[in-house]
Amino acid sequence: xxxxxILTAIALAALGYGFWLAAGTPPDAIQGxxxxxxxxxxxxxxxxxxAFGGTLVGSLGWLATKxxxxxxxAAASAELGVLxxxxxLLTGMIWGQVTWGxxxxxxDPRMASTALMFFVYLGYLALRHATDHPVDRxxxxxxxxxxxxxxxxxxxxxxxxxxxxxxxxxxxxxxWKIEDASTITALLTNVAAFSLVYLAFVVWRTRxxxxxxxxxxxxxxxxxxxxxxxxxxxxxx
Amino acid sequence: xxxxxxxxxxxxxxxxxEGRTFEAIGITLPFGLVxxxxxxxxxxxxxxxxxxxxxxMFWIVTVLFGMFVTFRQSVAETTAQREAIRLLGVDPAARxxxxxxxxxxxxxxxxALLAPATVVLYAPGPIPAWGWLVPIAILAAxxxxxxxxxxxxxxxxxRARMSLAPLLVAPLAAPLLVPAARAVDALRRGDGxxxxxxxxxxxxxxxxxxxxxxxxxxxxxxx
Numbered sequence: 001x002x003x004x005x006i007l008t009a010i011a012l013a014a015l016g017y018g019f020w021l022a023a024g025t026p027p028d029a030i031q032g033x034x035x036x037x038x039x040x041x042x043x044x045x046x047x048x049x050x051a052f053g054g055t056l057v058g059s060l061g062w063l064a065t066k067x068x069x070x071x072x073x074a075a076a077s078a079e080l081g082v083l084x085x086x087x088x089l090l091t092g093m094i095w096g097q098v099t100w101g102x103x104x105x106x107x108d109p110r111m112a113s114t115a116l117m118f119f120v121y122l123g124y125l126a127l128r129h130a131t132d133h134p135v136d137r138x139x140x141x142x143x144x145x146x147x148x149x150x151x152x153x154x155x156x157x158x159x160x161x162x163x164x165x166x167x168x169x170x171x172x173x174x175x176w177k178i179e180d181a182s183t184i185t186a187l188l189t190n191v192a193a194f195s196l197v198y199l200a201f202v203v204w205r206t207r208x209x210x211x212x213x214x215x216x217x218x219x220x221x222x223x224x225x226x227x228x229x230x231x232x233x234x235x236x237x
Numbered sequence: 238x239x240x241x242x243x244x245x246x247x248x249x250x251x252x253x254x255e256g257r258t259f260e261a262i263g264i265t266l267p268f269g270l271v272x273x274x275x276x277x278x279x280x281x282x283x284x285x286x287x288x289x290x291x292x293x294m295f296w297i298v299t300v301l302f303g304m305f306v307t308f309r310q311s312v313a314e315t316t317a318q319r320e321a322i323r324l325l326g327v328d329p330a331a332r333x334x335x336x337x338x339x340x341x342x343x344x345x346x347x348x349a350l351l352a353p354a355t356v357v358l359y360a361p362g363p364i365p366a367w368g369w370l371v372p373i374a375i376l377a378a379x380x381x382x383x384x385x386x387x388x389x390x391x392x393x394x395x396r397a398r399m400s401l402a403p404l405l406v407a408p409l410a411a412p413l414l415v416p417a418a419r420a421v422d423a424l425r426r427g428d429g430x431x432x433x434x435x436x437x438x439x440x441x442x443x444x445x446x447x448x449x450x451x452x453x454x455x456x457x458x459x460x
Contacts, residue, residue, distance in 0.1 A: 116411050122404070126401055143391060
């Protein structure tokens, strides 16, 4: 078994354990069983930030070193970030519908800024897809990857900067806004489990992109070898 | 030749191209006016509602159609022209600055012509201290010009650039669009606009720094 398989197995086991803990937490007095959405919504949002942070690191790494490993890591991280942002938006809308009575509130800066962040990184992936040459793609997308990260602090602090339906941060270095100990344990376990899932998949996807790049390089070399420079002896009238 | 003289020459060239083609004012502006005209047809015929949405529509049309004013550079400037400018030794940052200056002027003209049409079609009512809209309009034009020029450079030479560039600009324009709309609302209520103006100024400065710092590597991509 290689490292990637072991990491994936640990991540999935941690996710299973986190969900098992979440199933054992008490229902909320007002929200009832729906409060359990927190065990997907908060970890998904956290991993989206983590993934876009990974894209920033990969982008700056490529700009500084011109090593393609950084570019592939940035791309893999952005793909996962978009996926987890979509999950965060979806679970947030379901939660909003059952607690606020509306799935989408235009006056809520957290929802609007998260959706914008989603579209900015969709644009990042579209730019990568539209650029054929590897160096060109890495250069363009690393610049956009660095610019796009501005959205992340805007989303995170939006609930502090503007009045909003959305509650302020659940987990902060200063403490957490949950009183039940089992809910805190389950939530922290799920945050760790989702982070491990991100780590496992980003390693897997980065490796997959490297293999695809090697194959493309080999195919190009093979195609090129079919064309040889003409020599004087080959010329026939 | 100095940095600023290069920037001025590039800016003058862009404005001269616009003077000949008349694309921004002759084509994009009427297109924006059509959008302003169509929106009330799709909404209930309620004068109060239209007065409320009017300023927002003005900014939406400015962002969505104004970005095409900045994109016209990518059509006007071919790869060969970019290569020639590079070989002439023009500083990529000066080229960026010049193009942003030209686009800012064109966008200001675009806004100045769109605003009266918005007032006529949506009748938003009197805005106290409306003179404060001038710095907001300048910041919006400069920010959109910076963002559009940056994205034109990021997508230069790509086959899908004309569909990709709006996808990149539209969500990144939110830090300009939202405070601009909030500023108009604040003025209508008789409040101050310091907060929105500061957010817009910070966005413009950030875009200017990123644009100047990335001008050189982006020039390598586009030639």
